[in-house]
Amino acid sequence: MRSTLLRVGRWIAAEQPDAADPTDWTRQTCATWIAALDRMKVGDYVQRTAGLGDRLGKPLEAATKAGQITALRTFFKDCQEWEWLPRSFDPLRALAIPHSITALLGPDPRVIADEILAKLLWAGLNLEVADLPQAQAGHFYPFELVRAVTLTWLFSGQRSNEIARLRVGCIRWQHDGAPITGDSHQILARDSVCLLGVPPHKTGTAFSKPVDPILGQAIDAWQAVRPDQPKFTDRRTGEHVDLLFAIRARRVSTHYINNTVIPMLCRKAGVPAADVRGNITSHRTRSTIASQLYNAMEPMTLFELQAWLGHRSPQSTQYYAKITPNTLSKAYSEAG
Incomplete structure (x- = not known):
């Protein structure tokens, strides 16, 4: 000022x-x-x-x-x-x-092209220990932690701040409404529902959302080997909580995805770290996933997408729910 x-x-x-x-x-x-x-x-x-x-x-x-x-x-x-x-x-x-x-103000979500996102997903799903950045003393974070952070970014559609503030036990498994464990042999992963508990965020309170079981299994794998850590103060709520992504008594930075995870995936996938819309950042997958869910074969409604993203107002969701040219062309043709 x-x-x-x-x-x-x-x-x-x-x-x-x-x-x-x-x-x-x-x-x-x-x-x-x-x-x-x-x-x-x-x-x-x-x-x-x-x-x-x-x-x-x-x-x-x-x-x-x-x-x-x-x-x-x-x-x-x-x-x-x-x-x-x-x-x-x-x-x-x-x-x-x-x-x-x-009229020119407002969020402008920059959707990642489908072919680029597909390569990033492949890189995340096929992540190996050799892909992790290495310092003189070795890998800074355990492989299970890095893989869990990576798949959370790729599949959850959450803000980087919310990912860094996830709590231990944020994953719940259900089948036909009954709780089950993530490693249950009686229920196939594709038949179960994986729920992610999102902490209070900038537009609302805590809520749960369904996510891909692959994400739940990655988080369960990290929790199984996660050493006991001291409680941390949640910077938004002031509570003392067990943060999921913490190691050696330090929380994972909110910038870790932008500074480390995305460059690592881009190297493995052989794609540039920027496109015509700018740098590939952590928030761009949120708008990309929202756009894909809105343009799917059986798309989410605007209000369902609002609940999944955790928006307080449907007006915010409208910025993310971009109608793709293919969907618009199909609707135009069917309109006769």
Whole structure:
């Protein structure tokens, strides 16, 4: 906010020096500044441009414009509330974000191409000890832990923060509504339901969701060899819990998937770590799995997908439930 206010100060001094004092601002001044901001480029009215690189001179993104408008609106709102400035205009209305900018805001899930995801799935399912990154002292994490983290990322559709905060005993097995064990010989894995207990997250409380049995078996394999660890404080709830992915009294970092797991899988699968939509990141599988479930032969409904993703609002799910061109073409043909 401080940088934004300095940028506004440089602009007003250059374009309208008579209104350089905040007490002289009016609704018209606010409208003039928003119009100027909409035409600004990266590097305009800043003090240093050394770190901007090839972005220098490019148009500002919608999120940047919205952030700068919000910063100035907060400044005038607080100054009027603290009676530092007279109430000559209403900041909430005069410095509202224009619809032309808000229309460009919102999550933009970057779905991974099917062929790339298929190779990553193959690499994860065929992961071997030799594929693990190795330091001078050997492997940093046990193979069972790495495989469990990898398959959780590939099959659960969860955020990296939620994966790092999974608790011991998060996997439950059921068959015909009755609990069973993951290594039961009486029930085939394809006939059983594997439920994953998701901890409280940024949009809701804890819940359970069905996942592929392969994921449940990988987590059970890690729990079978996991050494006893001290309890950790859940950073969201403040509870003392037994974190699933912890070793040597340290929790696995939320950045472990992006920094280690994804590069490892890309090397094994022979695919680049980035595509036309940007770097392959942990969150991209969440949108990809959601899109696949929404476009399957027997697709999930929007409300079922909302429950599976753990969204509080169906509007959030709509950002993830992207209709693929194949599904749209089929629906167009069947419409006659």
